[in-house]
Amino acid sequence: MHFAMLVTVSCWAANMVAIKEALFGFSPLALALVRAVGAAIVFGILFLLLRDWSQLRLTRALWLRFGTLACLGITMNQILFIDGEAHTNVPHAALIVAVEPVMVLVLSVLMRLEALTTLKFAGMAISFTGVVLLTYGKPGHGSHAYWLGDLILMVEVVVFAYYTILMKGIADQYDVVTLNTVIFGLGALMMIPFGASAVWRVQWSQIPIRSWLGLGFMTFFSAVIGYLLFTFALQGLTASRVAAFNYIEPVIATGLGIWLLHDGVGLWGILGGGLILLGVYFTERERGEEATG
Numbered sequence: 001m002h003f004a005m006l007v008t009v010s011c012w013a014a015n016m017v018a019i020k021e022a023l024f025g026f027s028p029l030a031l032a033l034v035r036a037v038g039a040a041i042v043f044g045i046l047f048l049l050l051r052d053w054s055q056l057r058l059t060r061a062l063w064l065r066f067g068t069l070a071c072l073g074i075t076m077n078q079i080l081f082i083d084g085e086a087h088t089n090v091p092h093a094a095l096i097v098a099v100e101p102v103m104v105l106v107l108s109v110l111m112r113l114e115a116l117t118t119l120k121f122a123g124m125a126i127s128f129t130g131v132v133l134l135t136y137g138k139p140g141h142g143s144h145a146y147w148l149g150d151l152i153l154m155v156e157v158v159v160f161a162y163y164t165i166l167m168k169g170i171a172d173q174y175d176v177v178t179l180n181t182v183i184f185g186l187g188a189l190m191m192i193p194f195g196a197s198a199v200w201r202v203q204w205s206q207i208p209i210r211s212w213l214g215l216g217f218m219t220f221f222s223a224v225i226g227y228l229l230f231t232f233a234l235q236g237l238t239a240s241r242v243a244a245f246n247y248i249e250p251v252i253a254t255g256l257g258i259w260l261l262h263d264g265v266g267l268w269g270i271l272g273g274g275l276i277l278l279g280v281y282f283t284e285r286e287r288g289e290e291a292t293g
Contacts, residue, residue: 004229005237006248013252015222016090017260018214019082025211028083030202033195035215036078036188039223040181047181055178065170066182067190073163074187079194080156088149090257094250095130095273096153101280102127103161111165120283127279133272164234171234180227250277 022031058066085093102124108114131154171179250273 009249011226018217022214025207029195029198038219040184040188043181070186075190084152091254094253123282130272130275176231
């Protein structure tokens with residue numbers, strides 16, 4: 001389970017660089033829809049090869065539940081994440097995403113799934129202070145980070161945190177292929193009204209190779225492999241433990257962003273990022289003690 005999440009966060013960290021490459025040929029909405037449809041097709045093929053149609057005979061309540069997951073985890077998550085990263089840089093995106101464990105805690109407390117302690121509250125406050133510094137600080141030299149992208153990504157973090165909690169409640173009831181086939185299929189369908197016109201305007205003959213390679217990585221490694229392993233890990237790990245792997249993602253993504261895209265975070269970014277990770281550490285340390293206590 002832990003190895004599955006390690007591979008997942010590695011794919012999702014590299015995905016931030018792949019998005020930047022793909023955006024040279026696609027608008028954010030067009031990229032989100034093409035990627036979602038591509039992943040849905042791949043999952044559909046896997047389902048046809050490995051499963052049978054009888055597994056899709058679900059009750060109306062289950063279709064509604066799957067539809068909610070698809071709207072959150074695919075439609076809203078993909079649109080917000082790609083659009084957010086289009087307006088910021090990779091290090092900023094990675095550090096904002098690192099807040100997800102804290103957001104899972106906030107939602108768990110609000111949903112009365114978890115108790116709020118002093119250390120958890122302190123961790124939450126420290127992390128959100130880090131987000132404010134990261135968003136407030138001016139971009140470093142050579143950076144294209146803007147506060148708008150950071151704020152969009154914060155909304156995405158809330159959406160994906162809620163998706164993680166809901167997915168945990170159903171992940172062990174269905175196999176990962178069937179679950180992701182249904183969710184990606186529904187998510188892609190719900191994304192069509194938002195991205196159809198953007199896809200129509202794409203100049204397909206002018207898309208550079210780097211954008212096709214970025215799209216390919218986003219579809220096969222980040223979406224298909226990443227979501228399969230993510231769902232698999234949720235079958236054996238708690239939602240908070242899965243979210244805690246976001247410690248690793250900003251380190252990998254920031255390194256790749258600086259190395260391949262020459263991104264930077266600046267002094268405010270370093271201070272804000274440090275506070276974000278410190279706050280996540282405090283909240284996860286407290287939750288780990290509760291789990292073993």
